[in-house]
Amino acid sequence: MNPELPVIAVLGGAGKQGSGLALRWAHAGHRVVIGSRTPERAAAVAAELNALLGEERVQGSDNRDAAHQAGIVVLAVPFAAQRATAEEVRDALDGKLLIDVTVPLVPPKVGRVQLPDGKSAVEAIQVLLGDATRVVSAFQNVSAHHLRKIGHEIDCDVLVCADDKAAGEQVVELAHAIGIRAWYAGPLANSVVAEGLTSVLISLNQRYKVPGAGIRITGIG
């Protein structure tokens, strides 16, 4: 663990996507606090990740406590819980970076893009939290399955959207730190592409009978 690196809270971190990201950042040296509506579940997942890491780097807690402990907060809850969770931890977010991983999937048609109010889901969260919190959208398209395998190369790039460019670049670096190619892809409005892409990738998985289609950006570097 590197005490100079910021503490990262992963709200909804007992879920697949959240726990995969938690594992990768812990492996990269961050102290990670998993938040959950059920702190016992968060603690169980933290124990599981620590066993994989061979070191105590991950703790479990409730979402509010996790957000209070961290300098960077990751929102990795299902779409239906996105707004309520952001409201619940709101007073812990001032001056912090919030990385929103939410994909607005509307079951049962999860392979169909269904944007809330015709916008990206993350834009509403930035409006809710106001300017004191820098909201960044990222990591919607990376398969949880691949995140879980430390050292495994992830054949999918991450699109990072933020109205605050510096915050966006910081999340690009946080992706690089866990072995993922990432790109600053413009303002939060552009997150409709990252959020919608998850439904497109689900459609591709169904049509082509593969487990995990992804994207790579070409033409850079």
Added chain:
Amino acid sequence: MNPELPVIAVLGGAGKQGSGLALRWAHAGHRVVIGSRTPERAAAVAAELNALLGEERVQGSDNRDAAHQAGIVVLAVPFAAQRATAEEVRDALDGKLLIDVTVPLVPPKVGRVQLPDGKSAVEAIQVLLGDATRVVSAFQNVSAHHLRKIGHEIDCDVLVCADDKAAGEQVVELAHAIGIRAWYAGPLANSVVAEGLTSVLISLNQRYKVPGAGIRITGIG
């Protein structure tokens, strides 16, 4: 020229994207009719393409005549002219396949996703034309520059969206025929990703100072 292949009309085919597609399909053996509001311009571009091809495979005309002559119609006009052009040629489209290449860019902020009414632009065209025309969205992300170089490998995949799956698969084949990897990516609603992705790629071009960022789908085949 292969007379067994359908004739393709490219409306707005005097523009960069349209003329690049026209060139590639003509090279693959299709007779191509370029449509334009200015038939003289269409004729001039047709002559230019025929010179590149070394054979008379491309003609120029107005949009209505081009649509009437073809079995497959491609809409490659600027967003501001999309609806009016579809209305203008509407009576020529019954029973045909319409491939809509339109990207809803709203200058001056072309690097920002700005979806009309929070939906893909192509959905409104399918509603306008009704069920007698199968509307397919494709080719928004391929750089005109690369299309123009016959034989040049295009390092960008095409996402094909259509409510009619068979029509979508037909357009996947039309892309393969001109050397482009393409995938059936779900219903027209999913075209928000393909349309928005052009703004994301423009943002990437600006941020990373490259001429033509693109995407590749990973994890299939």
